[in-house]
Amino acid sequence: xxxxxxxxxxxxxxxxxxxxxxxxxxxxxxxxxxxxxxxxxxxxxxxxxxxxxxxxxxxxxxxxxxxxxxxxxxxxxxxxxxxxxxxxxxxxxxxxxxxxxxxxxxxxxxxxxxxxxxxxxxxxxxxxxxxxxxxxxxxxxxxxxxxxxxxxxxxxxxxxxxxxxxxxxxxxxxxxxxxxxxxxxxxxxxxxxxxxxxxxxxxxxxxxxxxxxxxxxxxxxxxxxxxxxxxxxxxxxxxxxxxxxxxxxxxxxxxxxxxxxxxxxxxxxxxxxxxxxxxxxxxxxxxxxxxxxxxxxxxxxxxxxxxxxxxxxxxxxxxxxxxxxxxxxxxxxxxxxxxxxxxxxxxxxxxxxxxxxxxxxxxxxxxxxxxxxxxxxxxxxxxxxxxxxxxxxxxxxxxxxxxxxxxxxxxxxxxxxxxxxxxxxxxxxxxxxxxxxxxx
Numbered sequence: 295x296x297x298x299x300x301x302x303x304x305x306x307x308x309x310x311x312x313x314x315x316x317x318x319x320x321x322x323x324x325x326x327x328x329x330x331x332x333x334x335x336x337x338x339x340x341x342x343x344x345x346x347x348x349x350x351x352x353x354x355x356x357x358x359x360x361x362x363x364x365x366x367x368x369x370x371x372x373x374x375x376x377x378x379x380x381x382x383x384x385x386x387x388x389x390x391x392x393x394x395x396x397x398x399x400x401x402x403x404x405x406x407x408x409x410x411x412x413x414x415x416x417x418x419x420x421x422x423x424x425x426x427x428x429x430x431x432x433x434x435x436x437x438x439x440x441x442x443x444x445x446x447x448x449x450x451x452x453x454x455x456x457x458x459x460x461x462x463x464x465x466x467x468x469x470x471x472x473x474x475x476x477x478x479x480x481x482x483x484x485x486x487x488x489x490x491x492x493x494x495x496x497x498x499x500x501x502x503x504x505x506x507x508x509x510x511x512x513x514x515x516x517x518x519x520x521x522x523x524x525x526x527x528x529x530x531x532x533x534x535x536x537x538x539x540x541x542x543x544x545x546x547x548x549x550x551x552x553x554x555x556x557x558x559x560x561x562x563x564x565x566x567x568x569x570x571x572x573x574x575x576x577x578x579x580x581x582x583x584x585x586x587x588x589x590x591x592x593x594x595x596x597x598x599x600x601x602x603x604x605x606x607x608x609x610x611x612x613x614x615x616x617x618x619x620x621x622x623x624x625x626x627x628x629x630x631x632x633x634x635x636x637x638x639x640x641x642x643x644x645x646x647x648x649x650x651x652x653x654x655x656x657x658x659x660x661x662x663x664x665x666x667x668x669x670x671x672x673x674x675x676x677x678x679x680x681x682x683x684x685x686x687x688x689x690x691x692x693x694x695x696x697x698x699x700x701x702x703x704x705x706x707x708x709x710x711x712x713x714x715x716x717x718x719x720x721x722x723x724x725x726x727x728x729x730x731x732x733x734x
Contacts, residue, residue, distance in 0.1 A: 339593030340528070343595070350423070350600070357406075357484035357485075358405070359481075360404050362489065364489055384453060385467055387426065397463060406440050406443075414436065414437050415601070434455070434464055436456055437459065438458060439455060440455075441453050441473075442454070451469065504667045507664065509663055510664055511619070511661055511708070512707060519648065520649060525648075526538075528594075535549050543558055551568070561647050562645065565645075570642040581611060594646065596647075615694070617691075628645060629647050630647070633645045669726060671688070674721070688713075
């Protein structure tokens, strides 16, 4: 009997040990050090990502007061106005194009503040900047926001969204309190700003140019070369299969379907994916949103770029570099632009500079004076075969080029630029050589 008891005790112990080992096996967790996600997936970012309001932004604001015109293009001052608009609620958005007899008068009448964008902006995209009531609003593009400080509709303020390209007008409303605050903070103080004059180029287009000579800064930069391998990692679907080959003036990256070429002389990076399906026209919103997201995915905003144009027909979007004080930057080889061409689901072509301008050389910054809008306009009007109706835009900006004295440096030279028959041209200081007043 004693023997049987001993066997029972041993069996019970074995069963308990078995249960304990089974429990430990089920609940066992190895004591490995926690590994960060970045050790598994390394996101390629050349620079910082940007929100929509940093890329899609106005480049000029005009205040029309009792037949006079005053304006600003300084980035900081414009941002204050946009921030104010971002605190409003816009409601009751409607198409009133058929009720507007003259869009020019609507935009430039006394009492109006005219916020101008360099390109046609899809309203769906700008809803991330403005608070617009309603889940569904009409789909439209605009390049002007008109705030009427003198008019109201049933105790609400009126704001128009205008497309000068499509000749369309949409009306919206804001609270009277918002309108009164804008009047007190901005419109009533605008008469102290630089004065502008209007030049009526055609029945549907009036250009506003500065009355007086303009002081600007001349900058020199030591550019930073961007890492081509980072773009390879970002642009190709399987970077490990990409072959790199040297070229006489650069390098080339290829896989079985795509090619990226980097030209060290022109400082242009070109990525082409010829397999992307071309027979597709996206909506304005999809096209611009996709283009911004694409650059954000690899942090490609290496300088202050802004959205300036799009073409649904060509499936293309262009972003232009702007100076830190708010002037557009031009380069005849495209060194100041990022251009994207899209297929149905993939990028078809991506063209951009492979350099970035960092801080300017402070010892090389110079203040210069450029002629007034009157003088620049006079030069164009004196050109042979000049047709005012083909003059689309006229702005002060910067010519971006290699410094003639030190080739390693990039020079930003202030100048007048104009878009004539869809092509940007420069008015050089030699062109204005006969205009002694206001020149260096």
